[in-house]
Amino acid sequence: MGQIIVMTSGKGGVGKTTSSAAFATGFALRGHKTVVIDFDVGLRNLDLVMGCERRVVFDFINVINGEAKLYQALIKDKRVENLYILPTSQTRDKDALTKEGVEAVMDELRKEFEFIICDSPAGIEKGALMALYFADQAVVVTNPEVSSVRDSDRILGMLAARSRRAELGQPPVIEHLLLTRYDPIRVERGEMLNVNDVLEILAIPLLGVIPESQAVLRASNVGVPVILDDTSNAGMAYADAVARFLGEQLEHRFVKPEKRGLFSRLLGRTA
Amino acid sequence: MRIFNFFRPAQPPKVESSAHHAKERLQIVMAHERASRDGPDFLPLLQQELLAVIAKYVDVDQNKVEVKLDRSNEISTLEVNIELPSRRPEPRRQRAALQGAASTP
Secondary structure: OOEEEEEEOOOOOOOHHHHHHHHHHHHHHOOOOEEEEEOOOOOOOHHHHHOOHHHOOOOHHHHHOOOOOHHHHOEEOOOOOOEEEEOOOOOOOHHHOOHHHHHHHHHHHHHHOOEEEEEOOOOOOHHHHHHHHOOOEEEEEEOOOHHHHHHHHHHHHHHHHHOHHHHOOOOOOEEEEEEEEEOHHHHHOOOOOOHHHHHHHHOOOEEEEEEOOHHHHHHHHHOOOHHHOOOOHHHHHHHHHHHHHOOOOOOOOOOOOOOOOHHHHHHHHHO | OHHHHHHOOOOOOOOOOHHHHHHHHHHHHHHHHHHOOOOOOOHHHHHHHHHHHHHHHOOOOOOOEEEEEEEOOOEEEEEEEEEEOOOOOOOOOEEEEEEEEEEOO
16 A cells, blocks of 8 residues: 655745655655655646646546546656656646545555655645645655744644544654755854754654755756756755655755865855 | 954854744744644633623723733733723723733643
C-alpha cells in the first residue's frame, strides 16, 4: 500500500509546488513509483512546474466525476522513470473535491504507487483540507518568517484534528518540517529567524533546509523540477531531504554562509 | 573605515536583532493560539452578557464599548471600557472600567 504525503503550509508562496515537484522527482529517481497530484483546483500550476502543461487532456476532477479513467488522466514524466503527474482542473472550483470522490481516487492510486504526493493549495479551506485529509505523512513547508511560521502551526493543528487519521483515532499523521527560502547570510546578520528558532517554535522534526536560490526560478521557467539541477544548492538540498525522508542520516548543508575567498570578499566589500 | 572593519571578526548577532523580536512575538502569540485553538470564541459572548448585566442598571450606549485584550508572556489582561451616559444634559462623563486579569498557564 502506498504512502500518502501532503505538502502543506497554510501560507501561499512558500514553495509547496516547487517542493512537491522536487520530492516526487526525487522519489522516482530513487526507483520508487510516485505520483504527484495538484489539489489547487482552479489554479493549476503543478503542470507548469513539472513541464507537462501541453500534455494535459483529462484531470483529477474529471476522474472524480467519472468523466475519465484514472489512467487517462495520469501523465507519465518524459525524463524520469516511475514518475506520474495528476493535474487538476483549471475551470472548476474546490467544491468539485468531494471526500468520497477523492477517497476513491486515493484508494486506486495506493494500489499502484509507492508514494502519492498531494500538492495542497494555500489556505485552510476545502482544497487544503481535502489535500491533507487522507495523508499518512505531512511535509510542512515553512519560510523563516513570522506569518509563514504561524500559518504552519495552524496547519499542524488541522493535521492533528481534521485528518482522517485523527477522525478515526488512528496513529497520527507523521509530520516533517521543510524550511525553504533560507538565507544563511541574513540569518547570521540577525535579520532572519534561524533554523533552531523555527524548530523550537513548531517542535516537529526537521526534514531539510532549502536555501534561497536563483535556481528555483530558473527551474520553473523551463519546467524542470529543481532537484534535477544537481549543481544548484537548492537541488542538492532537496536531494538530501528526499534521502532523509527515506531513512538516510545526512547532515544539514547550506545552513551556514558559504566561505568566501579573500578575493571575492574584497570585491564584495568594494561593490 | 572599511579596511579596518575588514580585519574585525564578524559580530555575533545582537540580542536585539529583528529575528530575535520575531521569535519572541511568535512564541507569545502561538502559545495563546494553541491554548484556545479548539475552544469557543468567547469574547463576543462575554461582551454581550456583560452589557446585558450593566444595562439592567444603567442606560448603555452599545456603540461606546471598548474591549481590549493584551497578551504577554506571564499575564494577559482583558479590559472592558463602557462609557456611561451622564444623567444631566451637560457633557460630564463617567467611566466604569471593569478590569479583569487572568494569569495564563
